[in-house]
Amino acid sequence: MLGRAAPGTRLALDGRAVRVAADGAFAFGFGRDHAASATLSVTHADNRREEKRLAIARRQWREQRIDGLPPAQVEPDAETLRRILRERERLAAVRATDSALTGFAQGFVAPATGRISGVFGSRRILNGQPRQPHYGLDFAVPTGTPLLAAAAGRVTLADSFHFFGDLLVIDHGHGVNTLYAHLSRIEVREGQMVARGERVALSGATGRVTGPHLHFSLSWYQTWLDPQPVVLPA
Incomplete structure (x- = not known):
């Protein structure tokens, strides 16, 4: 809200x-x-x-089955699991940012234009194994598609993660963050201020994917939110 x-x-x-x-x-x-x-x-x-x-209205969540992922992306070895845990802690610290920025109040735009191939909240079955729900919105766009900052804010994370691949996180103030994952190129740096609708990256197929797309997430502190009503209102 x-x-x-x-x-x-x-x-x-x-x-x-x-x-x-x-x-x-x-x-x-x-x-x-x-x-x-x-x-x-x-x-x-x-x-x-x-x-x-x-x-709070109750919702029915879809089920999404994804097959053909490399086994290591579903059942990582011990060393990779340690990396994943470190990345999870780092992302949580970034999402805990409580800045006085008010980019969120200026409104949001869609980060990309394309077919929606994955929705928020769906139960995910990866290579036949149940995994955590999908906490984002997937745009099926080809590698190299320009991606836009959904709202004004400050880049708080620009790096490469195991599952997310190359990713960005932008702080829009008051605990509101957006995340852009599986990128082929990051065009901004940590600490940089960006405007709503500014080009910040190119889409790709890095991390745990079966094909090129943008995984876009919205959160309020540590709570993942459904971004679709915000960036693609009916």
Whole structure:
């Protein structure tokens, strides 16, 4: 949810403080397996308090089967597993960034134009083995397709990971991050500020893939969110 409150308002979601910008802009979101409701606590500038119960609609998740992956990409050896764990910790640290940037409040654009080949939340069966759900949106685009920053922000990660291949993470402020994976070329550097719609990379087929595409993820701190309603609204 992207919203705006009166300046001076303080918010908390299920007891967790929600950062509110000086102009009242704020953001929060719910993950794939969140409970059926949440409580938003509002403290107004005059210290009046109220609580709002938010009902969260349940969704049916698709099942996606992917075969033909190299065995090492499904059952990594001990050394590779250690690398994966290090990368997971590094990504978690980046996604924990709590900056005062407000790029998220300026709106989002799609990072690419193409057929959607994978959706958020689907149960994944890789080489016949159940794995964690798909926490992103896949754009089926050929290698070398220009990719755009979905919103204004700062590049917080630009590197190569085992599963994600070459990837970027952009911090849009208030815990809102976007991730771009399986890239063939990264055209920005860590610490660089980017504008919404600015070209930041080229799509590719690096990491765990069966073909070229962009894996695009959206998160609020450590919670993966469905990016489709944000970048491809109905």
